[in-house]
Amino acid sequence: MRPMKLIPRRSGGSTAHAKDASDAASTRGPARVGRRTKDLTKRLAVGDVAVIDHIDIDRVAADALVAARPVAVLNAARSTSGRYPNAGPSILLEAGVILVDDLGPAVMDLREGAAVTIDGGRVVVDGQTVAEGVRQTEATVEASLAAAREGLSTEIERFAENTMSYLRRERDLLLDGVGVPNVRTVFEGRHVLIVVRGYHYREDLAILRPYILDNRPVLIGVDGGADAILDAGYKLDMIVGDMDSVSDQALASGAEIVVHAYRDGNAPGLERVRALGVEPVVFPATGTSEDIAMLLADDKGAELIVAVGTHATLVEFLDKGRAGMASTFLTRLRVGGKLVDAKGVSRLYRTRISNTQLALLSLAGVAAVVAALWSTNVGQTFFGLVAARFDDLVSGIGRLFGG
Structure with a gap:
């Protein structure tokens, strides 16, 4: 070498x-x-x-x-x-x-x-x-x-071919929702937060805490995204995926489980879920698990779908290394009117408050409290007593050192 x-x-x-x-x-x-x-x-x-x-x-x-x-x-x-x-x-x-x-x-x-x-x-x-x-x-x-x-154009052509192939195979599912299973989780009129273990998913999930607390969305973890939701301190509503990267703890959390199966009905993760004493819903479909999570939420009447860690760019699709990633492009077109992509929001929104600003803010708060007290008779009496005590303290220290 x-x-x-x-x-x-x-x-x-x-x-x-x-x-x-x-x-x-x-x-x-x-x-x-x-x-x-x-x-x-x-x-x-x-x-x-x-x-x-x-x-x-x-x-x-x-x-x-x-x-x-x-x-x-x-x-x-x-x-x-x-x-x-x-x-x-x-x-x-x-x-x-x-x-x-x-x-x-x-x-x-x-x-x-x-x-x-x-x-x-x-x-x-x-x-x-x-x-x-x-x-x-x-x-x-x-x-x-x-x-x-230099060779990226070849991949773009292959991606376009895969997209058209997926559309031919799954047009009934994409256009009419044919094949979407029934689930017990209620989506109608609610917000849905789908978490995928993708880029910056932990940071984005942390930034969305106020949104989650205010809106109480249906929380769906896609495979390992389920553990991310649990780690953040939230209760899972549903897990979607082939169950290859989700923990037993998440599977046993009480969340509804939707196992992603191949079109021929083969579901590699099915036996693992059943071995834990849980009977899942099976969703046969081509494409990725994040796609069927979005399609399920849309078909069941979700008002808004917020996605964290999902794949949105060409390089991200190619990172997955699967021809099935072409399905994500079409799925986004299908649910685009409801979809809000929160991936990367942590980089867009970062609170930058310096120590000086915090100190000034605290001083302003103290000043407001003092002004409010001073405007009342009780407050004036209180400050008069404090001033008298302070004078006594100063006089005592003077006598001590003077003696």
């Missing part, structure tokens, strides 16, 4: 000389192996080495990895394949996480907890090189993204 510059772990105020020193050092940590990145992140600890097989690391996966604070990520696949300009690798490097790419399937055979040494692009265990790949830097990632941008 040709030598390349290694990416250092970033720290505030680091100099070029310090970075070069960091480049020369190898990195060690215990291996945590998982073929599904979203499952692996739940058991990662600070300082671990995450071993994944994830082509085109997307933003959601990268954010989850960064939150777990591993020392490095070893990817059996290519973190950017060139299909589209994905943001995941840049997020990892920006957070100071070492990323070694294209290590091949052998790296997935690492023993759980094995002491791994990362030396450049080599993965070493017990002094033996078990895999070798490309250690990514800002320069290599940017080069990959530039190449991916």
Whole structure:
């Protein structure tokens, strides 16, 4: 392999000389192996080495990895394949996480907890090189993204073809609501908040707290979004999805469960729900679980649908890596009159109140109370007594020091 510059772990105020020193050092940590990145992140600890097989690391996966604070990520696949300009690798490097790419399937055979040494692009265990790949830097990632941008037109054409194919298959569902199951949750005339575990979903859900308390919307969690609702302290009304990333706690919370099935009736998550003693509603449909959540709320008479963490842009659709994401585009057209996309609201609205402003606000409040008291006879008597007590205190201190 040709030598390349290694990416250092970033720290505030680091100099070029310090970075070069960091480049020369190898990195060690215990291996945590998982073929599904979203499952692996739940058991990662600070300082671990995450071993994944994830082509085109997307933003959601990268954010989850960064939150777990591993020392490095070893990817059996290519973190950017060139299909589209994905943001995941840049997020990892920006957070100071070492990323070694294209290590091949052998790296997935690492023993759980094995002491791994990362030396450049080599993965070493017990002094033996078990895999070798490309250690990514800002320069290599940017080069990959530039190449991916050039081929994006192909993905746009494929997306358009998938959209038309979905419309032909699901026109009855989209246009007339044929196939929408009956549910016990009441939607008629109510607001509905749908939470998907997407970009900035935690921050957006926190910002929407006043809206939730004032309007009491129907709260729907799409797979892992159900846990986000519970973590925020709210009561779930419904869970929609294939049940691959939602916790048993959420499934047993008493919320109505709608299992997303394939068109042929096969529902991979059905047995898991039934094993918990819950009989779910089954909704066979092509597309994504967030789509059927929106279609269900719309068909049952929801007045307003507020979406958090859902997918809205082309890159977000491609991040999902599924042709079925074309359904999201048409679903949004179908429910567009009711849909309010709250994704990213946390970046739009941030309260910025300085300590000085808080102090001035407090002083203004105290001044208003004093003025109100002074305008009454009782208040004037009170301030007269306080002034007399203060004079006594000052006189006593004077006599003490004077004596």
